[in-house]
Each structure stands twice: as C-alpha cells, then as structure tokens.
Amino acid sequence: MQLHPVSLECRHISLSYGNNEVLRDVNLKIEPGEFFALLGPSGSGKSTLLRLIAGFNRHQRGELLVGGSDITNVPPHARNIGMVFQNYALWPHMTVFDNVAFGLVERRETRDAIRRKVGEVLELVGLSQFAERRPGQLSGGQQQRVALARTVVIEPKLLLLDEPLSNLDKNLRVQMREELKNLQHKLGLTTVFVTHDQEEAMTTADRMAVLDKGVLQQVGSAAGLYDYPVNRFVAGFVGTANVLEGEVTQVTGESLSFLVPGIGNLLLPRPAEAPEVGRAAISFRPHQVQISVRDEWGDASRVWLDGKVESAEFLGEFSRYRVRVGEVAVVADQAHYAGIGMLPMGTAVRLGIEPSQLRYLDA
Incomplete structure (x- = not known):
C-alpha cells in the first residue's frame, strides 16, 4: 500500500448559509502525516469544515490547499479524500470483504489487485478472519474497523473522521482510540477528525484546533491548549x-x-x-x-x-x-x-x- 502524506491548508476560509456565518476567516495548516483534531461544541463549525474538506459543501471565500494545490473547484469524487462517517455507512447485505472492496470495484481495478489490497488492509485492522461475515454479525468496534479499512484501501491523500467513536460505549471508546492512533501512525496518513469530546482529542491527536461559533480560537498541542489557553472559551472547554x-x-x-x-x-x-x-x-x-x-x-x-x-x-x-x-x-x-x-x-x-x-x- 503506497500512502504519501500531504499537507492540508485552509487560507481565510469563510462559509455562510444566508445570514448565518458558519465559518469565519479560518486559517489552518496541518502538516503531512499529522493526526489532527477539530474540537468544539455543537454548532461550532467543526463538522462543516470537515465536510468542506471532503467537498460536500463549498466555501464562498478563501482557498483550500492539499499538498500545496487549491482543490476548491475539484469535485468530491476527484479529490481522493477518504471519509469515515459517524454511522459507518456499511452495506448490510454485503460481506466485510465486499464492503472493503467497494471503492476498488468502482475504480475498475483487477480482481487480483482487489484481492491483494483488501487482504492487506483487513490484516492491518485485524479482521482477516471476518472477511466473509456481514456487518450485522460484528461488534461496534469491528464495524468501525471495516469502515476504516474501506476508506484506507483506496489509498487516499487524506483521512477524515467524523465523530469516529461516538457510537461506542465508554470502555470500547478507550480501546478504539488507542487502536485508531496506532493505525494512523502505521499508515503515516494525514488525518483530520472531528469530536466534541475533549478527552478523545487530547489523548489521540498530535495537535488540535478549538472552534467556537465558526471562529478558530486556538491551535496547538493538547498540553499547550490546556496549560496556556488564550481566552475564556478555550480555558473552559479544554478541561x-x-x-x-x-x-x-x-x-x-x-x-x-x-x-x-x-x-x-x-x-x-x-x-x-x-x-x-x-x-x-x-x-x-x-x-x-x-x-x-x-x-x-x-x-x-x-x-x-x-x-x-x-x-x-x-x-x-x-x-x-x-x-x-x-x-x-x-x-x-x-x-x-x-x-x-x-x-x-x-x-x-x-x-x-x-x-x-x-x-x-x-x-
């Protein structure tokens, strides 16, 4: 699997729905291979920004650069950006193998290439023995691994995760965030994930950004934001x-x-x-x-x-x-x-x- 980490940069990104400013002059640089969290309360704009990166919505002002190239006018299917949704969005009637292979089939890859790549990624996420099962026969944590495998197998430039652990119980969340962190480090893939859970962000991400009402409040490491908050909102939200x-x-x-x-x-x-x-x-x-x-x-x-x-x-x-x-x-x-x-x-x-x-x- 050939994954080449790239940078992601938002330059003066603004997005409004009518008179409602959802994102206001967002400036952010994420380094190649970085595990980065977007943290904020409901309505802060973090999910909107993630979907904007994926191409599901469009900013009115600013530039969105991946690997130094502006992708603002590139349609979602041509961006080669992988996204794991909160509900995993697995096909219930298809086996684990076929769910993971779906993107490769759409790209018309050869059967041998599909078999090799799916086998490799299932081994990577520890699900080789579950290839012939269906999603309904798996636990929540295993379903999440399938969703990750399906996204990673297409060798995306970026990996986007939308509240990836919110559907799991507390004990499984702790286990899965460690697995998620280890997988990201193995792949070296630039990853951006959205969460409202400060503990999840602080224990997983290399760096994180705190948003409130569409405005980027502070960017830095977990310790940096915790020890040196720049304003009242960050002080009260991070810890x-x-x-x-x-x-x-x-x-x-x-x-x-x-x-x-x-x-x-x-x-x-x-x-x-x-x-x-x-x-x-x-x-x-x-x-x-x-x-x-x-x-x-x-x-x-x-x-x-x-x-x-x-x-x-x-x-x-x-x-x-x-x-x-x-x-x-x-x-x-x-x-x-x-x-x-x-x-x-x-x-x-x-x-x-x-x-x-x-x-x-x-x-």
Missing part, C-alpha cells in the same frame, strides 16, 4: 477551569494588583508578559488548588483565598470541592487517600494557588 473576572488596577516592577468583585484586591507576582491595566480575567485549574482548613499554616509563596465548602463530590481518584469565596464559586480537586475523610459542607477553608499556574486571559 475544567476556574475563571476570575476582574480588573488589573496597577502593574509595578514585581507585582500587579487584580481587583475581583466580591473577593477584593489580590496582590499577584508580575508574570513575564504582564497584562495591561483594565478589564481582564485569570484562570487556574482545580487540581492546582491546595485546600487547607482556615487555621492551618500555608505556603507563603501561594496566593490564598478564604472561603467555605459549599459542596463536595467523591470521584474515586480525587474529591471535588466547590468553595464559595465571596461571590465566586471556586472548584478545587484533592487527591484521595484511604483513611482521609472529606471536608464537610460549611467548613471554613483557605485555597492556595501557585502563582506560576495563573493564566491571564484575553478580554
């Missing part, structure tokens, strides 16, 4: 985040003053790239918060907030507390150890945040 809205009132050589309504003025160490005076927000992750009962001594290097436990959830590996700090509810996760009980509601606590973990977000 769980506490966001404190407020105002930077003063910036000096070593510190800044951040006024949070309902909490008061926080004196914080000045970060390398200090925000300007004015409206701003800071974010931090629940697991980065240290909880101490009010009369315990705390690390002086941390930023401390006083509050009361409003609710508590036991989640196995950790306990999640919701702490009322003035007018703000702060979420704090604490690792669970046997023999250590949970703090009861109403407990007066202090929340300690390491200053290096605070992120200043764009307004």
Whole structure:
C-alpha cells in the first residue's frame, strides 16, 4: 500500500448559509502525516469544515490547499479524500470483504489487485478472519474497523473522521482510540477528525484546533491548549477551569494588583508578559488548588483565598470541592487517600494557588 502524506491548508476560509456565518476567516495548516483534531461544541463549525474538506459543501471565500494545490473547484469524487462517517455507512447485505472492496470495484481495478489490497488492509485492522461475515454479525468496534479499512484501501491523500467513536460505549471508546492512533501512525496518513469530546482529542491527536461559533480560537498541542489557553472559551472547554473576572488596577516592577468583585484586591507576582491595566480575567485549574482548613499554616509563596465548602463530590481518584469565596464559586480537586475523610459542607477553608499556574486571559 503506497500512502504519501500531504499537507492540508485552509487560507481565510469563510462559509455562510444566508445570514448565518458558519465559518469565519479560518486559517489552518496541518502538516503531512499529522493526526489532527477539530474540537468544539455543537454548532461550532467543526463538522462543516470537515465536510468542506471532503467537498460536500463549498466555501464562498478563501482557498483550500492539499499538498500545496487549491482543490476548491475539484469535485468530491476527484479529490481522493477518504471519509469515515459517524454511522459507518456499511452495506448490510454485503460481506466485510465486499464492503472493503467497494471503492476498488468502482475504480475498475483487477480482481487480483482487489484481492491483494483488501487482504492487506483487513490484516492491518485485524479482521482477516471476518472477511466473509456481514456487518450485522460484528461488534461496534469491528464495524468501525471495516469502515476504516474501506476508506484506507483506496489509498487516499487524506483521512477524515467524523465523530469516529461516538457510537461506542465508554470502555470500547478507550480501546478504539488507542487502536485508531496506532493505525494512523502505521499508515503515516494525514488525518483530520472531528469530536466534541475533549478527552478523545487530547489523548489521540498530535495537535488540535478549538472552534467556537465558526471562529478558530486556538491551535496547538493538547498540553499547550490546556496549560496556556488564550481566552475564556478555550480555558473552559479544554478541561475544567476556574475563571476570575476582574480588573488589573496597577502593574509595578514585581507585582500587579487584580481587583475581583466580591473577593477584593489580590496582590499577584508580575508574570513575564504582564497584562495591561483594565478589564481582564485569570484562570487556574482545580487540581492546582491546595485546600487547607482556615487555621492551618500555608505556603507563603501561594496566593490564598478564604472561603467555605459549599459542596463536595467523591470521584474515586480525587474529591471535588466547590468553595464559595465571596461571590465566586471556586472548584478545587484533592487527591484521595484511604483513611482521609472529606471536608464537610460549611467548613471554613483557605485555597492556595501557585502563582506560576495563573493564566491571564484575553478580554
């Protein structure tokens, strides 16, 4: 099987349906052989962008380049782009072999070539022994492998996956995302997949893009987006985040003053790239918060907030507390150890945040 990874580039892509702007000035470069995720909530434009790449809809402005060539005017059947749909779209009356061979038959390849290529790809996805079965005799995970094999066998330039794991139960999703990642690495095929599941994107993709309301919010690695979100939306969508809205009132050589309504003025160490005076927000992750009962001594290097436990959830590996700090509810996760009980509601606590973990977000 000869697969040659190519780049994919969106240059100022915009698409509207009447007055509804679905994609707005999307600029994106995906490298050859990259496993790339489009992540966002329903209505964000991620599936529209995937279908646009496949050729099922058309942008009004911008360029769509595959391997450096603009394919905007190339019809879907001539793009040689493979797509796996959410429902797999397998022919129920055909065997696994015939489902996988369908695209090769349409291309009028020889019987020997079809037999060789289908055999090779079925072995690749671990389904050689199921060649004569029909889709209804397979599990959900096996059906997904058939759909992947049918797409890969035509040796596409790009592989597109639309919510590939959404129809599987949780345990099988974990198994299949690992298999999907391993298969993509074996093939070295440039792959773009759409998901609304942040865990799925973070554990599978080399890089990902977060979309909201048709606008590309941020592109980067999972760790990059999680640790350094550029705005409130990314901070809240990629993982769980506490966001404190407020105002930077003063910036000096070593510190800044951040006024949070309902909490008061926080004196914080000045970060390398200090925000300007004015409206701003800071974010931090629940697991980065240290909880101490009010009369315990705390690390002086941390930023401390006083509050009361409003609710508590036991989640196995950790306990999640919701702490009322003035007018703000702060979420704090604490690792669970046997023999250590949970703090009861109403407990007066202090929340300690390491200053290096605070992120200043764009307004």
